[in-house]
C-alpha cells in the first residue's frame with residue numbers, strides 16, 4: 001500500500017477521506033482502508049491532524 | 063433474526079444531526095424511512111467541540127432536555143496574538159451539550175416519528191435502478207440490498223454517497239480544517255464563556271478554543287488550515303498550547319476531525335439523491351460550526367423529498383427545490399464568510415492584532431444576532447480591505 005496508516009495514532013475521524021481526489025480512502029467504522037487507486041498526491045498525509053499517515057515510498061533510503 | 067425490509071421510500075445514510083433530522087421530517091410526513099449508522103453507537107466517538115445554538119434555536123427541532131445540556135453560554139472572549147483580551151457579553155448565545163447524548167436524542171426523535179434506525183450498518187455503494195436507487199449495506203458481516211425511491215447522504219465529512227452518485231465532493235487543502243481536541247480536566251476557567259485564541263503560531267488559518275464544561279473540565283482544541291500549517295500538525299499546535307497553559311491538566315478524551323469550511327457544494331442533489339450537513343459542506347466557513355446547519359438542511363431536504371414523492375418526481379430537477387431554498391436562506395452569508403476565511407489565511411500576526419483593535423469597536427455595540435448578519439460580514443470585509451492594503455486587490 002502506498003500510504004501507511006498508523007493505527008496507534010489514527011482517530012478514525014474520516015477527515016482524510018474528503019481531501020482524496022482519487023476515491024482511494026474509505027472509513028469503515030474504525031478501519032481506514034486505502035486502496036490502490038491512490039496516486040500518491042500526499043494530500044491526506046499533509047491533512048491528518050495527528051500525523052497518522054505516511055507515504056511509504058518517501059521512506060526508502062536514498 | 064431481526065431484519066430490515068428490502069424496500070423503503072427513503073434511506074438516510076448517517077445518523078448525525080443532519081441525518082436524524084432528515085429522517086424525522088420524512089417520517090413526520092408519513093414516508094417510510096430507514097436511517098443507517100455505520101458505527102456501533104450513535105454519537106460516539108464524538109468529533110465535536112459541543113457548542114450548539116441557544117435554547118430557542120434548538121427547541122425548533124426537539125424539546126431541550128437537561129440530560130444533554132451542560133450549560134448556557136453568555137460570553138465570548140477573543141485573544142489576538144498579542145494576548146490582549148477582547149470580552150463581549152453574549153447572553154444566551156449558545157449551549158454546551160453532550161454530543162453523545164444529543165445525537166442519540168435526535169435519532170430517538172426520528173425513531174419516535176416512525177423511522178427505522180439501525181446501528182453498525184454501513185452503506186457500501188449504490189446503483190441506479192428503474193424508479194430509484196439500490197443501496198448495498200453491510201451489517202454484522204452480511205450484505206443486504208435495499209431499494210429506495212431516494213437516498214439522503216448525511217454521511218459526514220467522509221461522505222461517499224455523493225461520490226457514488228457521481229458528484230464532485232473532494233476538497234483541496236485550503237477548504238478543510240485539520241482539527242484535534244482534548245477534553246481536559248483539572249483546569250480553572252470561567253464557566254459560560256467561550257474563549258478563542260488567534261495567531262499564526264497558535265492556530266495558522268484557524269483558531270484555538272477553550273470551551274468550559276462542568277467542574278473544571280473543558281474542551282480545548284485547535285483547527286488549522288493544512289495550507290498554512292508549515293511543518294507542524296494540528297496536534298503539535300495543541301500540545302504546545304496545553305503544555306504552556308495547562309501543564310498539570312489531565313486529558314479524559316481525545317477528538318480528531320476534518321471540517322469542510324470551503325463553502326457549500328454547488329449543488330446538493332442529483333437524481334434520487336440529496337446530501338445534507340458535512341457531506342454537502344454546509345459548515346459555516348467562518349465559525350466552522352456545522353451542527354445546527356446540518357439539522358436545518360436535514361429538514362429542508364426531507365421536506366423537499368417528501369414533496370417529490372407525493373408528486374411522483376424525485377429527479378434532480380425536482381430536488382433542486384432544496385438547493386434553491388438553502389441558497390436563498392444562507393447562500394449570500396456563506397459566500398461572504400468563505401471570502402473572510404480566505405482573507406484570514408493571508409493575515410500576519412501584526413494584521414491580526416490590528417484587526418483585534420478594530421473589531422473591538424465594530425463588535426462592542428452589536429447584538430449577537432447582528433453578528434451573524436450579512437451587513438456585519440460586509441462591514442468586516444470592508445474594514446479588512448481598508449486596514450490591510452494587500453486586500454484591496456484580492457477577490
Ligand SMILES: Cc1cc2nc3c(=O)[nH]c(=O)nc-3n(C[C@H](O)[C@H](O)[C@H](O)COP(=O)(O)OP(=O)(O)OC[C@H]3O[C@@H](n4cnc5c(N)ncnc54)[C@H](O)[C@@H]3O)c2cc1C
Pocket residue numbers: 075076077078079080081098099100101105109110111112113114183184185186216217218219220221222241242243283317318319320321338339340341345350351352353354356
Ligand atoms: C473537532 C471538531 C469540533 C467541532 N465543533 C463544533 C461545534 O462546537 N459546534 C458546531 O456546530 N459544529 C462543530 N463541528 C462541526 C460538526 O461536528 C459537524 O458539522 C456536524 O457533526 C455535522 O453533522 P452531520 O450530521 O452532517 O455529520 P456527522 O455528525 O459527521 O454524522 C455523519 C454520520 O454518518 C455516519 N456514516 C458515514 N458514512 C456512513 C456509511 N457509509 N453508512 C452508514 N453511516 C455512515 C458517520 O458514522 C456519522 O455518524 C466540529 C467538528 C470537529 C471536527
Ligand code: SF4
Pocket residue numbers: 005009010011012013014015016017032047048049050051052053318319
Ligand atoms: S485524518 Fe488521520 S486521524 Fe483522521 S481518519 Fe485519517 S488518518 Fe485517521
Ligand code: SF4
Pocket residue numbers: 003019020021022023024025034037038039040041042043044045
Ligand atoms: S496520497 Fe492522495 S491519492 Fe493517495 S490516498 Fe492520500 S489523498 Fe488519496
